[in-house]
Amino acid sequence: MVNFILGLIVCLILIIAFMLFRVQTIVSIVKGHPRVGFSNKVNAALMLILPIAGVIAAGWYSGIAAKYYLPEAVSIHGKQTDFLFWVAIYIIVAMFLVTNAALFYFAYKYQYKEGRKVTFFYDNAQLEMVWTAVPAIILTVLVLWGNKVWWNMMSIPEDQKKQALQIEIMGKQFGWYTRYPGKDNKLGRYDFRLIDEVNEFGLDFEDKASEDDFMPKELHIPVGKPVVLNVRARDVLHSVFAPHFRLKMDAVPGMRTQFFFIPTKTTAQMRAELGKPDFNYEIACTEVCGKGHFAMKYIIVVEEEKEFKKWYAEQKPFLENNPEYRGKGMKSLLKKNLADSEKNKKQKELAEL
Amino acid sequence: MATHIHNESASIDALHHEHTQEHAHEHEHHHEESFIRKYIFSEDHKIISKQFLITGLFWAFLGGLMSVIFRLQLGFPEMKLEFLRPLLGTWINETGKLDPNFYLALVTMHGTIMVFFVLTAGLSGTFSNFLIPLQIGARDMASGFLNMLSYWFFFASSVVMFISLFVETGPAAGGWVVYPPLSALPQAMPGSGLGMTLWLVSMSLFIVSTLLGGINYITTVINLRTQGMSFARLPLTIWAFFVTAVLGLLSFPVLFAAALLLIFDRSLGTSFYLSEIYIGGEALPNMGGSPILYQHLFWFLGHPEVYIVLLPALGITSEIIATNARKPIFGYKAMVGSILGIGFLSFIVWAHHMFTSGMDPFLGSVFMFLTLIIAVPSAVKAFNYITTLWRGNIIFTPAMLFSVGLVSLFISGGVTGIILGNNALDIQLHDTYFVVAHFHLVMGSASFFGMVAGIYHWFPKMFGRMMDEKLGYIHFWLTFIGVYLVFFPMHYMGIAGFPRRYYSFTGFDAFKSFVDLNAFMSVAAIIAFSAQLIFAFNFFYSMFRGRRAPQNPWGSNTLEWTAPINPGHGNWIGDIPKVYRWAYDYSKPNADKDGFTDFIPQNIPLYQTPHSNLPHEQELAKIQEAEDREMKKLVG
Ligand code: HEM
Ligand SMILES: [Cu+2]
Ligand SMILES: [Cu+2]
Numbered sequence: 001m002v003n004f005i006l007g008l009i010v011c012l013i014l015i016i017a018f019m020l021f022r023v024q025t026i027v028s029i030v031k032g033h034p035r036v037g038f039s040n041k042v043n044a045a046l047m048l049i050l051p052i053a054g055v056i057a058a059g060w061y062s063g064i065a066a067k068y069y070l071p072e073a074v075s076i077h078g079k080q081t082d083f084l085f086w087v088a089i090y091i092i093v094a095m096f097l098v099t100n101a102a103l104f105y106f107a108y109k110y111q112y113k114e115g116r117k118v119t120f121f122y123d124n125a126q127l128e129m130v131w132t133a134v135p136a137i138i139l140t141v142l143v144l145w146g147n148k149v150w151w152n153m154m155s156i157p158e159d160q161k162k163q164a165l166q167i168e169i170m171g172k173q174f175g176w177y178t179r180y181p182g183k184d185n186k187l188g189r190y191d192f193r194l195i196d197e198v199n200e201f202g203l204d205f206e207d208k209a210s211e212d213d214f215m216p217k218e219l220h221i222p223v224g225k226p227v228v229l230n231v232r233a234r235d236v237l238h239s240v241f242a243p244h245f246r247l248k249m250d251a252v253p254g255m256r257t258q259f260f261f262i263p264t265k266t267t268a269q270m271r272a273e274l275g276k277p278d279f280n281y282e283i284a285c286t287e288v289c290g291k292g293h294f295a296m297k298y299i300i301v302v303e304e305e306k307e308f309k310k311w312y313a314e315q316k317p318f319l320e321n322n323p324e325y326r327g328k329g330m331k332s333l334l335k336k337n338l339a340d341s342e343k344n345k346k347q348k349e350l351a352e353l
Numbered sequence: 354m355a356t357h358i359h360n361e362s363a364s365i366d367a368l369h370h371e372h373t374q375e376h377a378h379e380h381e382h383h384h385e386e387s388f389i390r391k392y393i394f395s396e397d398h399k400i401i402s403k404q405f406l407i408t409g410l411f412w413a414f415l416g417g418l419m420s421v422i423f424r425l426q427l428g429f430p431e432m433k434l435e436f437l438r439p440l441l442g443t444w445i446n447e448t449g450k451l452d453p454n455f456y457l458a459l460v461t462m463h464g465t466i467m468v469f470f471v472l473t474a475g476l477s478g479t480f481s482n483f484l485i486p487l488q489i490g491a492r493d494m495a496s497g498f499l500n501m502l503s504y505w506f507f508f509a510s511s512v513v514m515f516i517s518l519f520v521e522t523g524p525a526a527g528g529w530v531v532y533p534p535l536s537a538l539p540q541a542m543p544g545s546g547l548g549m550t551l552w553l554v555s556m557s558l559f560i561v562s563t564l565l566g567g568i569n570y571i572t573t574v575i576n577l578r579t580q581g582m583s584f585a586r587l588p589l590t591i592w593a594f595f596v597t598a599v600l601g602l603l604s605f606p607v608l609f610a611a612a613l614l615l616i617f618d619r620s621l622g623t624s625f626y627l628s629e630i631y632i633g634g635e636a637l638p639n640m641g642g643s644p645i646l647y648q649h650l651f652w653f654l655g656h657p658e659v660y661i662v663l664l665p666a667l668g669i670t671s672e673i674i675a676t677n678a679r680k681p682i683f684g685y686k687a688m689v690g691s692i693l694g695i696g697f698l699s700f701i702v703w704a705h706h707m708f709t710s711g712m713d714p715f716l717g718s719v720f721m722f723l724t725l726i727i728a729v730p731s732a733v734k735a736f737n738y739i740t741t742l743w744r745g746n747i748i749f750t751p752a753m754l755f756s757v758g759l760v761s762l763f764i765s766g767g768v769t770g771i772i773l774g775n776n777a778l779d780i781q782l783h784d785t786y787f788v789v790a791h792f793h794l795v796m797g798s799a800s801f802f803g804m805v806a807g808i809y810h811w812f813p814k815m816f817g818r819m820m821d822e823k824l825g826y827i828h829f830w831l832t833f834i835g836v837y838l839v840f841f842p843m844h845y846m847g848i849a850g851f852p853r854r855y856y857s858f859t860g861f862d863a864f865k866s867f868v869d870l871n872a873f874m875s876v877a878a879i880i881a882f883s884a885q886l887i888f889a890f891n892f893f894y895s896m897f898r899g900r901r902a903p904q905n906p907w908g909s910n911t912l913e914w915t916a917p918i919n920p921g922h923g924n925w926i927g928d929i930p931k932v933y934r935w936a937y938d939y940s941k942p943n944a945d946k947d948g949f950t951d952f953i954p955q956n957i958p959l960y961q962t963p964h965s966n967l968p969h970e971q972e973l974a975k976i977q978e979a980e981d982r983e984m985k986k987l988v989g
Contacts, residue, residue: 024823025821050830081780091771099735103760106739110744110745111747119680120942121680153780192636193636197634234631235534248783252644252645253628254628254629254642255711257711279862280862282863284863286785288528290542291542293457294453
């Protein structure tokens with residue numbers, strides 16, 4: 001009933017609006033149509049008022065929302081990109097304000113006036129030069145700076161590469177899995193054909209390096225130490241995104257990718273600073289991967305080296321929990337497959353006979 | 354039409370047009386076209402253009418409606434959406450909420466529809482078709498038949514895509530970029546089943562349509578310009594359509610290749626994009642393929658595509674701003690130069706969509722340099738628009754309002770490109786709402802504004818009637834405010850790291866903030882969408898009941914306004930007008946002494962305007978006069 005009445009009211013309002021519109025049209029047809037009417041002034045005024053109101057509102061909101069923007073960067077490269085980011089933001093906000101201000105101010109100022117003398121101004125090489133050169137110079141500076149930061153991030157010094165902690169992170173529908181190299185600091189071989197419900201990574205235990213690999217529930221890393229994430233995916237594309245670390249790298253089936261970083265603040269420190277005892281660094285997925293894409297959460301725990309070492313030593317290798325996998329690997333799998341297919345062939349031949 | 358007649362006596366090029374025109378008469382006299390030939394399987398570029406327009410508007414409505422539905426989910430995650438059950442059926446699950454798979458399907462369809470069906474076919478298809486012959490002075494497209502096919506391929510593509518909305522497993526759902534392996538494996542998500550097959554079929558048809566259209570536009574612009582319409586005198590609209598068609602012709606085939614390989618991977622067991630996959634409890638046999646290959650192929654189209662969408666809008670804006678500021682467009686040469694520059698550069702920046710795909714850091718470096726170069730011609734265009742307004746005498750028609758709005762959106766969305774193009778910064782921002790804000794402002798909204806501006810401006814030429822201006826003003830202000838309120842706040846969320854294509858943000862500590870902002874944006878989206886209903890009413894009402902249009906309602910210089918108010922097939926009744934000057938002689942000093950007001954159309958010879966000619970035009974005036982005298986003698 002309420003719906004019905006509401007619907008009726010809406011219909012009535014629409015009908016009235018339509019009638020008003022009809023009347024206005026007919027009146028305007030009868031009265032004749034001036035080329036430029038009063039509405040021009042209204043539109044011109046709005047061209048001035050609304051952008052100013054908008055900028056004030058945006059400025060105000062930027063202030064109160066500041067605490068929700070970029071979370072503090074907790075990686076070394078993150079601090080560099082953040083600095084560049086804020087400088088770039090100031091530059092583009094300036095560009096945005098200056099050009100929009102000119103646009104709307106001119107729109108307002110040069111609104112139609114009977115008998116206004118229009119300047120027949122259609123070309124000026126100097127002006128064109130200036131506004132080609134100015135953006136070009138600004139962009140050059142940003143590019144060179146950005147390039148430097150990029151290479152700082154992407155080229156890992158040899159010594160750091162060697163001592164870096166190698167961790168594997170694997171995406172699958174829908175979750176993240178991590179693997180540590182164990183005592184030998186060497187990640188063992190894997191093959192997707194070895195994957196099953198228990199051996200999620202498809203580890204190849206014919207490789208000695210696999211034997212001490214372990215897979216924890218959370219990603220632990222020591223503060224201040226270089227870490228290399230070796231990223232892979234099992235089924236479709238995913239992307240590792242750890243916002244606090246300014247870290248993002250796609251996880252691609254069939255291709256290993258890497259991200260190198262050095263964390264700078266422990267989870268405990270961050271909790272204390274924020275006054276949030278349950279704070280955690282998180283990993284999210286940023287490449288659409290299906291139904292559960294929005295829920296691929298994983299926790300990163302950054303801790304002091306001592307704690308980290310202790311934790312590391314406590315972790316049990318996969319093989320210890322699943323001893324039946326010992327020695328199983330690609331060679332035995334291929335052998336088995338071969339034998340199976342031989343057997344199948346034989347059976348088929350027999351059946352045909 | 355002009356091409357398939359051949360007359361031996363047409364020895365002088367100039368006479369060519371006379372003959373086409375005779376032929377046009379014949380046409381009118383001899384066979385009255387049947388309704389079907391005239392309105393459905395028409396070869397008249399004007400009818401075809403309207404077909405593109407109406408189909409595009411239909412899709413725009415649908416695409417917009419989808420965005421309202423998923424904005425409800427994002428803004429009000431707790432809301433019960435039972436009331437949508439009659440529309441969406443089982444996509445609303447038992448708890449009265451949108452199914453997450455269907456959320457992705459909606460996002461995907463919204464993107465595909467908006468980018469391809471609305472802003473490519475609806476925008477470029479409509480205005481390239483409508484304006485190219487009318488503005489260059491041609492009786493029709495080079496091939497009316499191909500042109501007709503172009504529309505019907507688009508129609509077929511639309512039908513297939515529309516059907517895909519109703520299949521049991523839902524339409525494609527892997528994002529509008531449909532990256533494999535997700536899109537290649539039906540077991541990965543329901544949308545990758547039949548829905549994805551239909552997506553590929555539909556897009557293949559769409560590509561054929563675009564190519565047929567593009568070839569026609571290019572040929573027409575090169576071959577069928579009327580006498581005197583040199584490239585240097587082309588209105589900027591035509592330059593934009595021309596370059597757009599070239600971009601399409603060079604890039605869409607690559608998308609076709611990408612789609613074809615995807616079809617092979619899906620149904621023939623090949624491994625172009627697939628390797629080492631374990632899914633649904635089994636290891637797939639595919640080895641050696643690369644999902645990255647698809648991304649390269651896709652973005653080789655994808656980036657030019659963003660300009661295919663934007664350039665026509667910019668061309669339309671140039672025309673409208675000059676006309677309504679009553680002032681020549683500033684820096685015509687620079688405008689043409691930047692269109693060409695953007696066109697060229699748009700082919701060598703594609704990998705900036707892949708900075709985090711794991712490609713070689715050196716490539717990342719190269720693509721950052723190239724990407725940021727493209728910002729320069731974009732900036733030049735913005736400055737030229739602004740300077741065109743300076744010391745003009747601006748009439749705010751609805752078209753003009755939307756054009757000014759476009760420039761603002763183009764700037765606001767363009768500046769964030771500078772940040773995204775910087776690979777070091779893109780690491781954090783890639784695939785977050787920052788990117789969503791960027792491209793919705795610079796491409797989505799700006800191009801949509803261009804399309805709407807074009808409709809308001811050329812409606813009188815299309816339908817012989819005027820749209821209501823007051824409704825136009827209301828439509829503009831609601832849309833303009835709405836668009837900024839929806840997309841500007843997305844920057845904040847993007848900076849905070851909110852990933853795109855998320856059904857819900859509540860699972861993460863990091864993305865718990867901005868709940869109110871999300872609700873606010875959803876309300877703004879609903880208002881902006883509702884404002885489009887005003888436009889729809891105005892459009893259809895004015896088509897039948899609007900005020901009758903005068904021949905040249907905006908006081909424009911371009912040739913379409915010299916044609917009859919309701920031009921028939923063949924456009925001009927008598928001779929095709931000859932062109933003597935560029936399209937931007939607005940408010941030329943001393944024009945009043947020549948008997949003109951604040952505009953001198955392109956078909957007015959320079960020798961008729963001795964007082965207002967610029968010094969370098971005086972010489973040209975003499976030449977034109979001599980030529981015309983010569984011609985008269987020949988004909989007489
Ligand atoms: C000022 C010049 C511009 C620069 C430097 C620039 C840069 C970029 C970059 C680097 C990205 C990738 C961001 C990411 O995914 O992480 C991007 C995305 C995008 N840009 Fe631009 N852009 C510019 C102008 C434009 C224009 C004019 C358009 C449209 C006409 C446009 C449309 C898009 C679209 C659609 C996307 C997102 C595609 C997607 O991932 O779905 N951009 N832009
Ligand atoms: Cu995902
Ligand atoms: Cu791009």
